[in-house]
Amino acid sequence: GESVGLHLPTLSVQEGDNSIINCAYSNSASDYFIWYKQESGKGPQFIIDIRSNMDKRQGQRVTVLLNKTVKHLSLQIAATQPGDSAVYFCAEGGVDGYNKLIFGAGTRLAVHP
Amino acid sequence: NAGVMQNPRHLVRRRGQEARLRCSPMKGHSHVYWYRQLPEEGLKFMVYLQKENIIDESGMPKERFSAEFPKEGPSILRIQQVVRGDSAAYFCASSPQGGVGNQPQHFGDGTRLSIL
Numbered sequence: 001g002e003s004v005g006l007h008l009p010t011l012s013v014q015e016g017d018n019s020i021i022n023c024a025y026s027n028s029a030s031d032y033f034i035w036y037k038q039e040s041g042k043g044p045q046f047i048i049d050i051r052s053n054m055d056k057r058q059g060q061r062v063t064v065l066l067n068k069t070v071k072h073l074s075l076q077i078a079a080t081q082p083g084d085s086a087v088y089f090c091a092e093g094g095v096d097g098y099n100k101l102i103f104g105a106g107t108r109l110a111v112h113p
Numbered sequence: 114n115a116g117v118m119q120n121p122r123h124l125v126r127r128r129g130q131e132a133r134l135r136c137s138p139m140k141g142h143s144h145v146y147w148y149r150q151l152p153e154e155g156l157k158f159m160v161y162l163q164k165e166n167i168i169d170e171s172g173m174p175k176e177r178f179s180a181e182f183p184k185e186g187p188s189i190l191r192i193q194q195v196v197r198g199d200s201a202a203y204f205c206a207s208s209p210q211g212g213v214g215n216q217p218q219h220f221g222d223g224t225r226l227s228i229l
Binding site: 042046100101 | 117119146148153154155156157158161169204206217218219220221222223
C-alpha cells in the first residue's frame, strides 16, 4: 500500500507569508525524498530533494526538513507568491535501490493577494 | 534543452480500442518511468525501463498493459481493449541514471486518456 501521506489537503496563505507543507511516510527503509509542484494540466515539476543522511536542505526560497525519528518531511516556502499556487507532492524512493517513487496524495496551496 | 516529451497530450478512445502513449526522454537520459494519475490523487508508479529492458513492472496491471523502450525511438505504453477505468493522466519521467538520488526524475506534461 501507499506509504506517503499528507496532513493537510488544502493550505491557504496570504501572499508574502511563509508556507509549510507537511508529509508523513511509513517506510523507514526509504532513502530518498523529493518534492514536486504540479500546476493544472502540467506534469510534476522538481522542487527539491533530500537524502536520508541529511535533515535539512535549502534551495531558492524553499527548504526541506526531514525528521527520520517521526518519519516526517516538510517543505517550507518563504515569501509565498501567487505563482506558488499549485498542488505539491512529496514522494519517497530508494527502497528498491533505484528511483521508483511513491507519491503522496498532494496538498493544494492557494496563495491569496 | 528539450524536456520530456509526451504525445499525444489528449487521447480519446472507445471501449475495446487500443491506446498508445509515447514518451521521448530528455536528451542523454536512458531511464524511463511511467506513472498514472487519477483526478485529485497522487501519481502511482507503473513501470521502470531502461533501453530494451523492463526493470520493474510491479505497478502495471498484468492484463492489457505493456510497455517498451526500444533501442531507437520513444518509449511506448500500450493499453489494449481499453475500459472506462483506464481514463487517467499518464505521465512519463526520465533520469540519466537509475540509482537513488543520482538525478531527480523529470516529468513530461502527460497524456490525458479519456475512454468513451
